[in-house]
Structure formats: C-alpha cells, structure tokens
Amino acid sequence: MPSQAAAPASSAVRFDAVGLRYGADSPEVLRDVGFTLPAGSFHFLTGASGAGKSSLLRLIYMGAAPSRGSVSVFGQDTTRITPADRTSLRRRMGMVFHDFRLVDHMTAFDNAALPLRVAGQKPKTYMEDVQELLTWVGLGARTGAYPPSLSAGEKQRLAIARAVVGRPWLILADEPTGAVDDDMAVRILRLFVELNRLGATVLIATHDRELVGRSGMPSLHLERGRLSEGAL
Amino acid sequence: MSAYRPGPLLPAREGRDIALFAVVAILCFLAVFGAMAAAAADRAAAGWSRSMAAEATVQVNPRPDESGDQAAARAAEVLAGVPGVAESEALSRAEAERLLRPWLGEAILPDLPLPHLVVVRLDEAQPAAPEMLSRALAEAGLDARVDDHSVWRADVGRAALTAKAAAIGLALLAALAAGASVVFASRAALQARQEMVEVLSLTGAADRFIANLFQSRFAWLAAVAGAAGGLAACALLAALVLGGGDRGLTPALPFDWSDIILAAPAPVLAAGLAALAARLTVRRLLHVAYRTETRG
Numbered sequence: 398m399p400s401q402a403a404a405p406a407s408s409a410v411r412f413d414a415v416g417l418r419y420g421a422d423s424p425e426v427l428r429d430v431g432f433t434l435p436a437g438s439f440h441f442l443t444g445a446s447g448a449g450k451s452s453l454l455r456l457i458y459m460g461a462a463p464s465r466g467s468v469s470v471f472g473q474d475t476t477r478i479t480p481a482d483r484t485s486l487r488r489r490m491g492m493v494f495h496d497f498r499l500v501d502h503m504t505a506f507d508n509a510a511l512p513l514r515v516a517g518q519k520p521k522t523y524m525e526d527v528q529e530l531l532t533w534v535g536l537g538a539r540t541g542a543y544p545p546s547l548s549a550g551e552k553q554r555l556a557i558a559r560a561v562v563g564r565p566w567l568i569l570a571d572e573p574t575g576a577v578d579d580d581m582a583v584r585i586l587r588l589f590v591e592l593n594r595l596g597a598t599v600l601i602a603t604h605d606r607e608l609v610g611r612s613g614m615p616s617l618h619l620e621r622g623r624l625s626e627g628a629l
Numbered sequence: 630m631s632a633y634r635p636g637p638l639l640p641a642r643e644g645r646d647i648a649l650f651a652v653v654a655i656l657c658f659l660a661v662f663g664a665m666a667a668a669a670a671d672r673a674a675a676g677w678s679r680s681m682a683a684e685a686t687v688q689v690n691p692r693p694d695e696s697g698d699q700a701a702a703r704a705a706e707v708l709a710g711v712p713g714v715a716e717s718e719a720l721s722r723a724e725a726e727r728l729l730r731p732w733l734g735e736a737i738l739p740d741l742p743l744p745h746l747v748v749v750r751l752d753e754a755q756p757a758a759p760e761m762l763s764r765a766l767a768e769a770g771l772d773a774r775v776d777d778h779s780v781w782r783a784d785v786g787r788a789a790l791t792a793k794a795a796a797i798g799l800a801l802l803a804a805l806a807a808g809a810s811v812v813f814a815s816r817a818a819l820q821a822r823q824e825m826v827e828v829l830s831l832t833g834a835a836d837r838f839i840a841n842l843f844q845s846r847f848a849w850l851a852a853v854a855g856a857a858g859g860l861a862a863c864a865l866l867a868a869l870v871l872g873g874g875d876r877g878l879t880p881a882l883p884f885d886w887s888d889i890i891l892a893a894p895a896p897v898l899a900a901g902l903a904a905l906a907a908r909l910t911v912r913r914l915l916h917v918a919y920r921t922e923t924r925g
Contacts, residue, residue: 458831480836480915488833498828502640506633514635515834524633559832 408472409567409598410434410457415466417452417622425464426452428622434600436471436566439593441609442602444619450602451495453619454569457600458492459483470567488516491560493570497552499544505531505555506540512563523562530558533588535581549576557585561592568592570601574608586612639825639846649814649847650854653903656807657858657895663800664891665866669882670796674789676883679753681778681785685762687747690772697745698722700771705747707769713757720746747773807858808902815847815906819914826914840911848904855899859892 410433417427427449434440444450455461456468459475468475470486478486491512499508507514509531513523531540534554544552553576560568568589574582586608593599603609609616618625687708691700701719708717725743733741751757759777766773819826822843829839869884 460827460831484830484833484835487831492831498824498831500825500828503636503638507636510635511828512832514638515829515832515838520633520635563833 407436408433409436409438409470410600411469412453412456413467413469415456415463415468417449417456417461418464419461426622427456427463430466430619430622430624432617432624434598436598437593437596439590439599439614440601441612441614441616442600442619443604443606443609443616444602446604448619449622450619451571454492454571454600454602457567457569458487458490488512488563489566491563491565491568493553493556493560493568493573495571495575497544497556499552499555499559501544504541504543505536505547505551508544508555509558509562511559516563527558527562530562531555534558534585550578550581553577554581554585557588561588564592564597566597568597568599568601570599572603573601574603574605582608638829638842639822646818646850649818650850650857652810652814653807653851653854653899654858654861656803656810657855657899658861659858660800660803660807661859661862661892661895662865663796663803665862665884665888666882667793667796667800668888668891669884670789670793672883672885674786674793677785677789678782681782683751683753683756684778685749685751685759686776686778687749687762687766688774688776689745689747691745692770692772701745701747703769704766704771704773707765707771708747708749708762711757711761711765713752713755713761714749715752716750718748718750720748804898807899811851811899811902812906815851815903816910818847819843819907819910823914826911830915836912836915839915840908843911844904844907847907848900851903852896852900855896858899859895862895863889863892 412430412432415427415430416425418425430449430453442450442453452461456463456475457470459470462476471489473482473486475483475486500511503511506527510520510523510527513527514520528537528540531537534557536542536551536554536558539547539551542551544555547555553573557570557573560570570589573589574585577585589599589601590612687704689697689700689704691697695703698719698721705717705719708714722743725746726738729738729741729743749762759775762775763773766775826839826843829842830836866884866888870886
C-alpha cells in the first residue's frame with residue numbers, strides 16, 4: 398500500500414471552475430465546480446440522482462474531458478497529459494463503477510486480477526493476494542464463476558475487489574454499497590476506511606445519507622451540477 | 630491455484646468474427662483468382678504472338694507456262710533453302726478447301742478460284758526476315774507476296790492486351806474491395822467491442838497494450854481468412870489445370886501450376902491491413918472520443 402509520503406502531490410484531486418457538457422449543444426451537467434481533495438483524505442460525494450456525481454467521477458478517472466476549467470489528479474492536469482501519463486495515473490486509481498463493468502467472458506478471479514495483469518505482473522506474483530481478497534469479499538468459493546452467473550451483490554463485491562487489488566492511491570466508487578446488504582455495506586465501508594488509513598485517498602459517490610452519517614466522514618454535495626454551499 | 634493460467638483477455642470466438650472471416654475470405658479468393666486469370670491471359674497473349682511470329686504465308690502467282698501447284702511447289706523449294714526457315718510447305722488445293730469448308734460450305738468450293746499458298750515455318754531462335762523471303766523468291770523468278778502476319782499479330786496483340794488489362798483490373802478491384810472490407814469490418818468489429826476497450830483502459834492497460842491485443846486478434850483472423858480464400862483459388866486453379874489443358878476447360882486461358890504463387894501474398898496483405906485498421910481504430914476510440922466529445 399502506498400504511503401502518504403510516496404504520493405507526488407499534496408492534493409490528490411483538484412477541480413478549478415470545471416464545466417462539463419456531453420456535446421456542444423447539450424446543457425452543462427457540471428457547472429463551475431471547484432474543490433480540492435487532499436492526498437489521504439476520505440470524502441463522500443452526495444446528491445440526488447442526476448445531480449452529476451457519476452460525471453464528476455468520470456472527469457477524475459479521465460473517462461471524459463472537462464468542457465471548461467481544469468481537473469488535476471496528483472498534480473497533473475488531465476487535459477494536458479500524454480496517453481502514457483494517463484495510463485500511469487489510472488494505475489494509481491481504483492474505480493468501482495455504478496454498472497460494475499465486469500468482463501463477461503472472464504472468471505471472477507481473472508476480473509479481479511485484471512488491473513495487475515494489464516500492468517504486466519505475472520500470475521505467480523498476485524495469485525495469493527487475489528484469492529485472499531476474493532475470500533475477504535465473500536467470493537472465495539466463486540473464483541471460477543463468470544459474471545453473468547453472479548448476483549448483483551456478488552458483482553458489486555467483485556467490482557470492489559478489482560478496484561482495490563492494485564492497492565491504489567486514489568479510490569473512486571460510484572454507489573459501492575447499492576446492491577449489497579447492510580452487513581456487507583458496513584464491511585465494504587470498513588475496507589475503504591482501512592485503505593484510507595494506509596494512505597489511499599477515497600471518494601465515494603452515494604445517495605445513502607444514512608451511510609454518510611454513520612461514517613462521520615466529510616462530504617461534497619452536488620445539486621443540479623453545482624457544489625452546494627458549505628462543500629469543500 | 631498452482632496450475633492457474635489466466636484466461637484470454639478477448640473472447641476466444643464470437644459470432645461476428647465469422648462474418649468478418651467470410652467476407653475477407655471471399656474477397657481474397659476473388660482477388661487471387663483474378664490475378665491468376667491475369668497471368669493466364671498474359672501467357673495466352675504471349676503464346677498467340679509467338680505462334681504467329683513463327684509463321685509466314687506466301688501467296689504465289691503462277692507464270693502463264695506453269696500451274697499454280699507447280700509455282701507453289703517451286704516457291705516452297707526456294708524458301709526451304711533460306712536461312713532462318715525451318716520448314717516450308719506448299720498448300721495443296723485439297724488442303725486449302727479443307728481449311729475453307731467450315732466457313733464457305735461444300736457447294737461453291739469446287740468452282741471457287743483459290744490462291745496458291747505456301748506455309749513457311751520459321752526458325753524460332755533466328756527467324757528469317759520477310760524481306761529475305763521476298764528477295765529469295767524474286768531471285769528465283771517467282772511472282773509472290775509474303776505475309777508475315779504482322780497486321781493480324783498486331784490485332785491479336787491488342788485483343789490480348791485488352792484481355793490482360795481487364796483481368797488485372799478485376800484483380801486489382803477485388804484486391805481493393807478485399808482491403809476495404811478488411812478495414813471496415815475490423816473497425817466495425819472493434820467498435821462493437823468499445824466497452825472492452827474502455828474497461829481495459831480504465832483498469833490501467835496502456836494504449837499500446839490494447840492496440841497490440843486487438844491488432845493481433847484481427848491480423849490473425851484476416852490472415853487465416855486470406856489463406857482460406859487463397860487456398861480456394863488454388864483449388865479452382867487445380868481443377869481447371871487438371872480437368873482442362875489445351876482442349877479442355879481453359880483453351881483460351883492457359884492456367885499453370887506456377888500461378889499458385891500468386892496466392893501467397895493474400896494472407897500477408899489481409900493481415901497487414903487488418904492490423905493497421907485495428908491499431909488506428911483503437912487509437913481513435915481511446916483518444917479522439919475523449920478529446921472531442923465533451924469539449925463544447
């Protein structure tokens with residue numbers, strides 16, 4: 398797990414007057430968004446459905462470019478970096494997507510190991526870690542199963558395992574507890590807190606206000622594409 | 630887990646691959662067979678031209694004191710002694726009638742005045758020039774006209790050239806169509822896998838890694854399809870050569886076993902085009918969409 402000292406910049410994520418629209422004639426889904434997430438911090442991102450939470454995460458993991466303003470991740474402006482730098486940044490991130498984005502023709506084990514494999518690691522160096530992680534998320538007996546045969550909760554846990562398997566510096570999760578029961582939601586939250594304690598910056602998008610309140614962690618609140626008053 | 634081997638990053642086989650395979654294979658077959666036809670047309674043209682250049686026809690006008698057959702026989706004897714002449718033979722009236730019968734029929738031939746001809750076969754290595762033949766006939770006191778087939782040869786040459794150009798054109802068109810289909814089909818197949826490209830990229834795969842992955846996949850598929858198309862063309866060629874020959878299926882287009890070599894580039898070219906198309910498409914999917922879709 399990377400330590401705080403290993404992170405190259407004091408801010409993990411920085412938004413400056415960011416706007417985002419999908420197509421030149423479409424309305425902005427994010428407007429004048431500005432905030433900084435210090436490296437090693439833990440935040441929730443809250444807001445109603447359609448408020449722009451997923452779009453904001455998308456800008457951080459470079460699934461889209463901002464229409465205006467700038468987004469920096471670990472000190473690098475994401476609109477000005479080379480493809481190689483973008484890959485390098487993504488290897489320091491772990492993403493849990495709302496729709497999971499699992500690969501149907503790969504087993505649960507191969508899905509969880511994907512970030513390590515595409516980074517060039519040999520199976521013998523990650524086999525035990527991946528098995529241990531899958532066991533921890535309750536999929537130890539399902540490592541050979543393919544995603545279409547998994548339940549929604551199992552898919553979500555597998556997506557989380559894939560996101561954290563590379564011990565990322567920045568974890569972005571879009572509704573990571575939406576398809577699991579309360580016990581598992583608490584366990585997943587504890588995992589994120591533990592990873593944060595070990596140095597990872599965590600940003601979790603959720604509409605579950607109870608989860609946010611229970612955790613006692615700070616939050617950013619989006620309303621119709623804008624950060625509301627009092628947010629960071 | 631000790632025997633663990635990671636599964637393939639791309640699905641082993643997909644239904645859409647079969648369509649791509651079929652299109653590439655069929656167009657490669659057409660391109661290769663078109664090239665084989667062009668080679669055969671070239672061979673036929675060369676053969677016709679060589680065969681006509683190796684012969685000359687002499688028309689003899691007999692003197693008042695000799696018959697046409699006598700004049701033709703004397704001309705044949707004179708021409709046989711000219712250097713560069715392999716053989717000369719006076720065409721008898723019966724032989725001339727036999728040649729004309731298919732066109733004129735039986736009825737009028739006995740009453741028809743026929744020219745007195747001598748067929749001269751020239752030495753293929755060092756053929757006698759028409760002027761030499763004319764001079765030898767004149768020195769022997771023979772009134773004769775030498776036809777070296779140059780006019781007909783030019784006509785046949787033009788016709789052969791046209792046939793060859795048409796075959797080459799068709800082969801090139803088929804090759805272009807094959808190339809375009811490889812490019813478009815590869816791009817379409819890749820766009821259908823856009824989600825997989827995105828997942829790989831978002832989980833930290835380098836652009837080059839993803840491009841190589843899809844490039845290898847499509848290059849291999851196109852290579853196998855190109856080879857299948859080429860082999861099918863070779864099979865058709867074999868059928869035409871074995872079942873044809875000079876008097877069989879292909880008297881006008883003499884295919885040859887050596888034409889099989891024309892199938893060799895098909896898998897290589899198809900693979901190269903597919904690899905290039907895959908690389909460019911992956912790069913576009915990874916970069917262009919990210920840069921332009923949201924910049925209003």
